[in-house]
Amino acid sequence: MEKLIDDHTHGMMMHNSSDGGMTMMNHRKMMMHMTFFWGSNTQILFSGWPGTRTGMYVLALIAVFMLAFMVEGISHSRLTKSGSIHHVTAGLVQTLLHALRVGLAYFVMLAIMSFNGGVFLAAVAGHSLGFFLFGSRVFNKNPTTVPAAKTSDLTPMSC
Known part of the structure; x- marks a missing residue:
């Protein structure tokens, strides 16, 4: 009842x-x-999406995974080199990267607010793999880098 x-x-x-x-x-x-609930019948980000079809739900999980992965990639990207770009240009690049990172992170947050367990796990997996590939020491090409050296264009995100 x-x-x-x-x-x-x-x-x-x-x-x-x-x-x-x-x-x-x-x-x-x-x-x-x-x-939190488990199941493929949910609504993520947009009205009627992914609908009731399991294939669309899997596509939605892949989309959330990729959004979270891209947030980590952008967070640890290095597009500008010191001295090679004018300060105003470097500032604009940083601002655009920051806006893109924040926008993608908000999309991931809104997707998680669907309270679907699969969406939550896809977001965590995307952030984890993205950090593993872009932010961890596993693939650091220069292991003798001084800790104070600049490793990305953006400052770390804080919660």
């Missing part, structure tokens, strides 16, 4: 779903999970 709580001030209804989590519904019966 579902327990419904009607909140007339916001037009939302809360109820316990069959998978044990809380969901929110507006009067149009669109459901939004409020706890």
Whole structure:
């Protein structure tokens, strides 16, 4: 039996779903999970996407993985070399990279807010592999680099 709580001030209804989590519904019966759940029937980033087809869900997971991977790649990129580019140009490149990194990171965050367990794992895997390839010491071409040396154009992201 579902327990419904009607909140007339916001037009939302809360109820316990069959998978044990809380969901929110507006009067149009669109459901939004409020706890993590597993399954391919979800909505990620855009209305109606990925829909109910498993193939589209897998594509959505790949997209979230790639977005998280790109955030790490941009975070550890080195496009400018000291002394080779005018300061204003270098500043513009850094600003554009920062805007791109933040925008992609917000897309990943919004995807995770679907509360789908697969999306969460895809995002963590993308960030992990991206850091492993771009940020860790495993593929550092110059292991004798001084720690204070510049390793990327952008400052590290902080939570």
